[in-house]
Amino acid sequence: MIYLYCRFEKMIKKVAWILFFALLAISCLDEPDCYNLNNNIFGIAFRKMADNKADTVTLIGISINGTDSIFYEYSLATGVELPLNFLADQSEIIFQRLDHAGAVTNRLLLAYRSQIQFVSEDCGERFLIADVNPVESDFDSVRVVNRSPGNTATTNLIVYRCPTTDLIRFGFRQLHADEDSVGVPLDIGVDSISADYTSTVFFPDDTASSFVLPLNPAANSTRFDFDLVSGSGFVALNYETTNEARFTVCGQQTFFAGLTILSTDFDITKVVNDSIEDPPVTNVLLLRCPDTNLVTIAFKDQPGEDAPDVTVPLIGITADYTTEVFYPNTSAATVILPLNAQADMTRFSIAFEDEVIDIELGYDRNEVVYHNVCNRTAMSSLEVISSGFATPPQILNDEIVSPTNGSNVAIIID
Amino acid sequence: MVATLRLLLTNVLILVLLAFTCVGQEKEADNDSVTVKDFIPTGVRIGTDALALIKTAYDERYSGWELNAEVDFHRYFLAVDMGNWQRDLSSDQGRYTNKGTYFRIGPDVNFLHREADKNVLFFGARYARSVFSEDFFTTIDDPVWGTTEGTFSNSDAKARWFELTGGLRVRVWKIVWLGYTARFKFGLGTSDTPAMLPYDIPGYGRNDKKSTWGFNYLIMVRLPLRSDKGIR
Numbered sequence: 342m343i344y345l346y347c348r349f350e351k352m353i354k355k356v357a358w359i360l361f362f363a364l365l366a367i368s369c370l371d372e373p374d375c376y377n378l379n380n381n382i383f384g385i386a387f388r389k390m391a392d393n394k395a396d397t398v399t400l401i402g403i404s405i406n407g408t409d410s411i412f413y414e415y416s417l418a419t420g421v422e423l424p425l426n427f428l429a430d431q432s433e434i435i436f437q438r439l440d441h442a443g444a445v446t447n448r449l450l451l452a453y454r455s456q457i458q459f460v461s462e463d464c465g466e467r468f469l470i471a472d473v474n475p476v477e478s479d480f481d482s483v484r485v486v487n488r489s490p491g492n493t494a495t496t497n498l499i500v501y502r503c504p505t506t507d508l509i510r511f512g513f514r515q516l517h518a519d520e521d522s523v524g525v526p527l528d529i530g531v532d533s534i535s536a537d538y539t540s541t542v543f544f545p546d547d548t549a550s551s552f553v554l555p556l557n558p559a560a561n562s563t564r565f566d567f568d569l570v571s572g573s574g575f576v577a578l579n580y581e582t583t584n585e586a587r588f589t590v591c592g593q594q595t596f597f598a599g600l601t602i603l604s605t606d607f608d609i610t611k612v613v614n615d616s617i618e619d620p621p622v623t624n625v626l627l628l629r630c631p632d633t634n635l636v637t638i639a640f641k642d643q644p645g646e647d648a649p650d651v652t653v654p655l656i657g658i659t660a661d662y663t664t665e666v667f668y669p670n671t672s673a674a675t676v677i678l679p680l681n682a683q684a685d686m687t688r689f690s691i692a693f694e695d696e697v698i699d700i701e702l703g704y705d706r707n708e709v710v711y712h713n714v715c716n717r718t719a720m721s722s723l724e725v726i727s728s729g730f731a732t733p734p735q736i737l738n739d740e741i742v743s744p745t746n747g748s749n750v751a752i753i754i755d
Numbered sequence: 756m757v758a759t760l761r762l763l764l765t766n767v768l769i770l771v772l773l774a775f776t777c778v779g780q781e782k783e784a785d786n787d788s789v790t791v792k793d794f795i796p797t798g799v800r801i802g803t804d805a806l807a808l809i810k811t812a813y814d815e816r817y818s819g820w821e822l823n824a825e826v827d828f829h830r831y832f833l834a835v836d837m838g839n840w841q842r843d844l845s846s847d848q849g850r851y852t853n854k855g856t857y858f859r860i861g862p863d864v865n866f867l868h869r870e871a872d873k874n875v876l877f878f879g880a881r882y883a884r885s886v887f888s889e890d891f892f893t894t895i896d897d898p899v900w901g902t903t904e905g906t907f908s909n910s911d912a913k914a915r916w917f918e919l920t921g922g923l924r925v926r927v928w929k930i931v932w933l934g935y936t937a938r939f940k941f942g943l944g945t946s947d948t949p950a951m952l953p954y955d956i957p958g959y960g961r962n963d964k965k966s967t968w969g970f971n972y973l974i975m976v977r978l979p980l981r982s983d984k985g986i987r
Contacts, residue, residue, distance in 0.1 A: 379897075408899050424899050457907050458952035458962075459891050462846040466893050469952055 378460070378467045380489070381427045383451070384496045386420040390482065390588050391504040391619055395419040401437040401444060422494055427455045427468035431476070441508055441553055449500075450477035453488075473497060482590045503591035507558055509600070510621040511565070511576070512551040516609070518631045518711050518719070518743040523611075525744075526550040527629055530570035537564040553621045558582060558595040562603055567627075576610055576625065577603035600624055609714060630715035631743040634680040636702065636723065638689075639737070639748035640673070646737050646751070650674035653754055656692035677745060680704060682718040686726060691752075700734060701726040702750065704741070723749055731755050794828045795981070800924065800932060802975025807838070816843050819957075823936075823973055830868035834879060834920075835860050840957045848894045855887020857958025859918065873977075875924035875934070883940075885914045885958045891951055907951040914956045917942040924975070932975040941966040 387396040397419050402411040407426045425432045436447040453473040460467050473488045475498060482501040490497055516524040528550050534543040538557040556578070557563040564577040581599040586592055600615040602625070609628035617624070641648040655676075657669040662681040680702065681687040688701045705722040720741040725734045732753035741749065804821035811818050819840030825832045841854035863879030889909040896902045917940070924934035945953055945962065953962040960967045 408901075410899055426900055428895070428900055428903060428905075456948075456950075456952045457891065457893070457905070459844070459849075459851040459889075459893075459954035462844050465846065465848050466891070466895065 378464070378492060379424075379427055379469075380492045381425045381455075381468060381470050382422050382492055382494070383425050383432075383470075383473065383490045383498070384420060384422050384494060385449075385498045385500055386496045387418070387500050387502065389504065389619060390501040390591065396502050397620070399439040401439060403437070404435045406433040420496065425451065425453065425455075425470055425473070425490060427457075427470055430455060441505070441555060448477065448479050449475060449483070452476045503588060504594065505619045505621075506594050506596050506617055507555045508553050508619070508621040509556055509578070509597075509617060509624045510551055510553045511625050511627055512623040513627050513629065514550075515629050515744075516631050516712055516715065518633055518709075518717070522712060523626065524628060532568040532570060534568070535566050537566075551623060556580065556597055556617075558597075564603075574605070574607045574627070576605045576607065576627070578625070579603045609712060628712075631711055631717060632679070633709075633711075633717040633719050633741060633743050634682050635677050635743070635745055636680050636741060636750065637675055637677050637745050637748045638700075638734075638750045638752060639675045640754050641751050642754055644732065644735060644751070644753055646735075648751070650748075651754060654694050656694060656697075658692065659690045661688040661690075675748060680720060680741070682706065682720075698729040700728040700730070700750075700752070725750065728752075794831075796826045796828060797981055798977050798979040799824060799826045800975045800977040802932070802934075802973045804838070804971040805974050806970065806972045807840070817841075818843075821971065823971070823975065825863065827865070830865045832863040832865060832875075832877065832879070833860075834863055834881070836881075838958060842955050848896070849892050851889070851891045851954060853887055853889040853953075853955050853957065855885050855912075855957035857883060857885035857887075859883040859958070861918070861920070863920065872926045874926060875922075877920075877922060877924070879920045881918035881920055881938070883916050883918060883958055885956050887912055887914070887953075887957045889951065889953060889955075891954075909948045909950050909953065912945065912948045912953060914943060914945045914953065914959060914962075916940050916944070916959050918969075922971075924973075926977070930976045930978065932973075932977055934973045934975065936971045936973065938969040938971070939966065940969060 387398045388394060389396045397417050400413045400416050400418055402414045403421060403423060404411055405423060405426065407429060412423055413421050423434060431450060431452040434449045434451065436449070438445050438447070451473055453470050455468055455470045457466050457468055470490050471488065473485065473490060475483050475485060480500045481503040484499045484501065485497065486499060487495060487497045513527045513529045514524040515527040528548055530548045531544050533545045534552060534554060536554065536557065538560065543554055544552055554565055561582060562577060562579045564575060566575045567573060579601045580597050583596050584593050585596065587594065597617045598615065600612050602610050602612060607627045608630040611626045611628065612624060613626055614622055614624045639650045640653045642651045652672050652674045654672045655668050658667040658676060658678060660678065660681065662684065667678055668676055678689055685706060686701055686703045688699055690697050690699050703724045703726045704720045707719045707721070708716065709719045710716055721739065723736055723739040723741065725736060728734050730752055732755060734753070735751040736749065737751050738747055738749045801822070801824045803823065807819045807821050811820070817840065819838060821836060821838030823834070823836045825834040836859040837856070839856045842852065844851045859881040861879055861881035863877040865875045865877050867874055867876045888911065891907045894902065894904050919939040920936055922934055922936035924932050926932050940959055943959060943962065943965065945956070956962055960969065
């Protein structure tokens with residue numbers, strides 16, 4: 342065939358025509374499609390200067406001039422992807438975020454070249470942005486890694502944060518009547534937390550199991566007063582400070598080390614990490630002694646340990662040794678109530694929607710010491726002395742244990 | 756795009772194989788005649804791209820023409836092309852128009868230069884330039900940045916690129932020739948486009964393609980400059 346091709350003109354013509362029609366057919370398939378549209382997505386990563394690792398930022402919101410849209414509203418982020426204004430040659434980006442001192446605003450002004458390009462009749466146009474340059478910024482430090490935004494997630498700019506050197510984390514934990522010396526995290530309600538060197542009130546009306554607080558850089562000790570929903574307490578800490586400029590852009594910073602407990606009135610206080618880290622790790626544990634007087638009462642619609650619990654509406658529960666009202670205006674299938682550690686019997690008055698019914702519980706008491714410092718009254722041999730319920734309540738477990746494990750008493754609701 | 760490129764490469768590969776086979780034929784002919792290398796041109800072939808004319812007639816969005824000329828120097832040709840095209844692409848949200856002139860120049864090597872009728876199977880290269888203008892009116896509707904209208908224009912924009920070419924020329928009747936040229940276009944560079952990125956570059960095609968290909972079907976006449984009998 343090839344030999345003939347080179348020898349005969351007719352065959353050359355045929356081949357030419359065949360190739361011509363083949364290529365013409367291919368050319369008909371070469372229709373434009375909706376390829377890459379706008380490449381205005383600009384990726385910003387947050388990192389810590391100290392270790393170049395990701396920094397989780399608590400964002401209130403990000404706004405960009407030219408639009409009313411708020412991006413990343415109330416979110417945690419180690420990076421954000423923002424649409425640059427392709428109709429302008431710069432975008433002013435305002436970051437509102439939270440740090441330990443409260444709300445902080447940062448501004449970033451990006452200049453760039455934006456060009457439009459026709460794509461097709463179907464797709465319309467696209468904008469291509471290039472040469473992005475951060476002309477103004479009040480972040481600690483920024484570095485451009487890619488001046489061309491994309492239409493998918495990519496990192497164009499890295500925002501570095503100077504190390505935070507003064508934040509200590511307190512962790513509240515609940516101990517139990519066992520050998521575990523660190524217990525479990527304890528959500529605790531606080532009215533406020535204050536420090537002895539500032540009038541700032543930290544964490545007003547908050548509930549958490551840990552709290553991050555700033556140390557006093559001008560002294561070698563700081564006292565924190567915790568105004569808790571269920572009482573109060575304080576911790577005074579000693580530490581060493583050094584001033585140095587580890588990063589040029591951050592200037593002189595105070596670094597803290599050698600944390601020790603100076604004084605406290607919490608049950609047990611332990612320093613588990615005596616140096617400050619960024620982000621803060623738990624430095625001090627505030628341990629709560631075990632509750633050994635908590636009785637669990639379950640409401641059931643029939644006798645028997647295996648009978649299912651039923652939810653009942655409650656007006657409140659009171660005890661004969663305190664004015665506190667437990668479970669006010671709530672519905673519950675089980676209630677955990679404190680027995681009177683000063684007596685061998687506690688009477689609870691349970692107010693339902695249409696009546697108040699009493700139940701008297703008796704028990705044996707025994708003084709014990711947990712975790713070397715927790716003087717507690719252990720209770721056992723729980724019994725129902727009397728009750729106003731039509732069906733006599735049942736004792737399911739006569740031992741009061743910490744942590745509570747199952748129900749001690751079953752009240753049968755008729 | 757990949758499939759298109761693959762077909763183009765297949766086409767080129769076939770032509771290369773044919774060409775080398777023809778070189779083998781040429782060596783056989785060497786035993787029968789004396790080769791005289793004469794670099795004085797024997798004729799000029801001029802023509803036009805029929806596809807551009809057909810497309811102009813049937814596609815209301817396109818208008819263009821192209822003139823082609825080539826002159827032989829022994830088994831080599833110097834090819835010069837000049838053309839013009841303009842597009843008018845409209846949609847509900849806007850209108851794009853462009854207009855420009857381009858030219859190409861470059862050498863070809865004929866692998867059939869011993870063929871009796873002077874038919875041509877060639878490969879070559881081109882350097883190409885284009886000067887063009889673009890206008891784009893559009894309504895931009897973006898969920899973040901809102902709706903706005905804008906008119907964008909590039910005037911006196913410039914582009915250059917390179918081409919690898921291959922094709923055939925066949926004499927069909929006396930001085931009338933038919934042929935085609937397939938072009939692999941690459942190395943595009945543009946300048947003087949401050950307002951907008953070019954979409955369609957006359958002579959090249961879509962700007963977003965780093966490489967592309969083109970095809971001309973040529974109707975040509977060959978004007979002899981001198982007698983070339985006995986010259987191989």
